[in-house]
Amino acid sequence: MFPNVSQKKNIYLDYAAATPVDPLVKKVMEPFLSDGFGNPSSLYKKGREARMAVEDARKKIADIIGARPGEIIFTAGGTESCNLAIFGVSKNLRTDKNYHPHIITSAIEHHAVLNPAKALKEEGYGLDILDVNRDGEVNINDIEKMIRPETSLVSIMYANNEIGTIEPIAEIGKLLKRINTERERSGLTRISFHTDACQAAGFLDIDVNRLSVDLMSVNGSKIYGPKQTGFLFVRNGINLKPIIYGGGQERDLRSGTENVAGIVGLAKALELSQAIIEPESNRIRRLVDFLISKLLKVPGVTLNGPSRNRLPNNINVTIKGVEGEALMLYLDSYGVEVSTGSACATGSSDASHVLLAIGRSQTAAKSSIRLSLGRDTSKAELDYVIKILIPVINQLRKTSNQL
Numbered sequence: 001m002f003p004n005v006s007q008k009k010n011i012y013l014d015y016a017a018a019t020p021v022d023p024l025v026k027k028v029m030e031p032f033l034s035d036g037f038g039n040p041s042s043l044y045k046k047g048r049e050a051r052m053a054v055e056d057a058r059k060k061i062a063d064i065i066g067a068r069p070g071e072i073i074f075t076a077g078g079t080e081s082c083n084l085a086i087f088g089v090s091k092n093l094r095t096d097k098n099y100h101p102h103i104i105t106s107a108i109e110h111h112a113v114l115n116p117a118k119a120l121k122e123e124g125y126g127l128d129i130l131d132v133n134r135d136g137e138v139n140i141n142d143i144e145k146m147i148r149p150e151t152s153l154v155s156i157m158y159a160n161n162e163i164g165t166i167e168p169i170a171e172i173g174k175l176l177k178r179i180n181t182e183r184e185r186s187g188l189t190r191i192s193f194h195t196d197a198c199q200a201a202g203f204l205d206i207d208v209n210r211l212s213v214d215l216m217s218v219n220g221s222k223i224y225g226p227k228q229t230g231f232l233f234v235r236n237g238i239n240l241k242p243i244i245y246g247g248g249q250e251r252d253l254r255s256g257t258e259n260v261a262g263i264v265g266l267a268k269a270l271e272l273s274q275a276i277i278e279p280e281s282n283r284i285r286r287l288v289d290f291l292i293s294k295l296l297k298v299p300g301v302t303l304n305g306p307s308r309n310r311l312p313n314n315i316n317v318t319i320k321g322v323e324g325e326a327l328m329l330y331l332d333s334y335g336v337e338v339s340t341g342s343a344c345a346t347g348s349s350d351a352s353h354v355l356l357a358i359g360r361s362q363t364a365a366k367s368s369i370r371l372s373l374g375r376d377t378s379k380a381e382l383d384y385v386i387k388i389l390i391p392v393i394n395q396l397r398k399t400s401n402q403l
């Protein structure tokens with residue numbers, strides 16, 4: 001029997017897909033959605049005020065990540081930042097058609113990285129995709145072995161959106177720094193290092209110098225900021241070719257009137273998230289550990305991703321004999337919102353490329369769900385989830401056995 005609940009709740013456990021806009025973020029955005037609507041490029045007062053808001057936000061973000069304001073390029077989200085990094089570096093180097101810059105990335109990247117890299121491959125660029133281990137970690141020695149004279153870009157995500165793996169970005173950064181020093185002497189192209197930090201910005205240190213990254217993508221929508229906001233950090237001296245042409249805003253790298261309210265909201269969201277990293281990570285990690293321990297007590301349930309060194313808010317489990325999509329829909333009918341793999345692949349019934357990359361079978365990958373916790377998640381919510389989840393799993397197993 002499916003569980004009977006007297007009062008249907010609404011429990012959101014998909015913070016890795018989208019976060020609500022923090023009330024303080026909304027508050028700082030509001031003036032720029034009403035009276036402060038000026039175009040930052042206009043020279044009269046309304047324009048100057050908008051410009052000042054954009055530049056304040058840029059400075060705030062730069063300070064948080066250890067960069068200079070001129071190294072922050074505002075974009076319309078994580079996907080655009082990753083596209084600008086990958087196309088920008090590669091296309092800038094292809095000065096003659098016989099030279100094909102080479103890109104190295106990992107098998108578990110978000111499609112915002114994988115698909116631009118694959119598009120470049122179709123245009124004749126070199127591309128190598130690193131395997132990961134069973135926890136989803138890349139191996140630094142593998143990166144070193146893949147490097148060729150034409151290698152111009154390494155793009156490795158900071159934290160994985162599906163299974164929560166945290167990659168050794170600072171160590172990769174150090175390796176590339178050493179290799180670049182040698183390459184400089186022999187006249188080879190410098191290798192730029194990009195990290196997709198969209199899932200990391202809410203929980204991890206994103207200081208670009210401690211990480212030794214040249215490019216870093218962050219978005220607002222995963223850190224309680226508005227959707228379609230984000231930035232790309234571009235270290236001074238790294239040259240990019242734009243992907244959007246027009247009036248020359250954002251140092252010619254991202255033309256188009258700035259999303260002033262969005263930019264102001266993004267800066268506030270990053271400031272708030274980074275300020276509470278420690279207490280919030282600890283609180284969420286305790287909740288996650290509690291839920292994981294309950295889930296792993298159910299026979300046939302296994303954890304995907306590392307048991308340590310993972311994003312504090314991520315749970316991804318394979319539930320043997322249960323279709324992930326069916327489970328997700330049943331949970332939805334009880335008001336519990338979870339995800340099967342990544343929201344970004346919604347609509348496709350393909351098994352998650354991340355779960356396949358860590359060695360799960362097609363069947364296992366399709367029997368998996370992701371629960372990602374956030375600021376509003378409470379112990380009481382998780383108690384309700386457990387009360388629903390376990391009987392639903394048992395019932396779904398019974399039904400599929402009868403088929």
Ligand SMILES: *Cc1c(COP(=O)(O)O)cnc(C)c1O
Binds near residue numbers: 077078161219221228
């Ligand atoms: C969400 C996400 C993106 C895409 O960001 P958008 O703002 O939705 O374009 C890229 N990479 C990772 C790791 C993400 O989680």
